[in-house]
Amino acid sequence: MNKNIIEKIPTAWKDVKVKDFEKLTELTIVEPDGKYNNLFVGIDNSVNVLSVFTGISAKELNSIPINEVIPLMNRLEFMKEMPQVNKKSKIKWKNVDEITYGDYILYQQFGNEDFFKNLHLLIPAFSKEKILEEDVLNMNLEDMHTAFFFLRKDVTKYQKHIQNYLKMKKWMGQIKRLFKRK
DSSP, rough: HHHHHHHHHHGGGGGOOOHHHHHHHTTOOOOOTTTBBOSSSHHHHHHHHHHHHHOOOOHHHHHOOOHHHHHHHHHTTTGGGGOOOOOOOOOOOOOGGGOOHHHHHHHHHHHHHGGGGGHHHHHHHBBOOOOOOOHHSSSBHHHHHHHHHHHHHHHHHHHHHHHHHHHHHHHHHHHHHHHHHH
């Protein structure tokens, strides 16, 4: 196997770029029993993952002798565990009063099941510093996983703040109506 191809295969989450991870999220993995399962478990799945990282089609990888493919698959062992969350995000997040309604709607639109497919849109919207989509796509997944954790934590805090504001506004309206009646 060509050494340049082997070096394309990451050995840790910090070696995986967001753009590559987004390609991985597009893979549809079905186990032999017909059930959807963990993307990173099983030989067929590993071949698909190797295909994303090497640029070699799964069909071509399947034609390589097994004694050459197994060492490539072994490089993917780190994928059996989730990336670690660092103690601090490298991204500085906007404060509640800096979030626009458009940012909030964007989060509502992509903040759940499509989150990982849309990090390149969400991170720039909530970052204090200007970050281009292209910069997000080139970030490593370990840093992005930490950013994801802190963004979710902050947006949950923003949502609670908005809910409290709306409750207070409703109560103020009720109080004003009570005093107007007298």
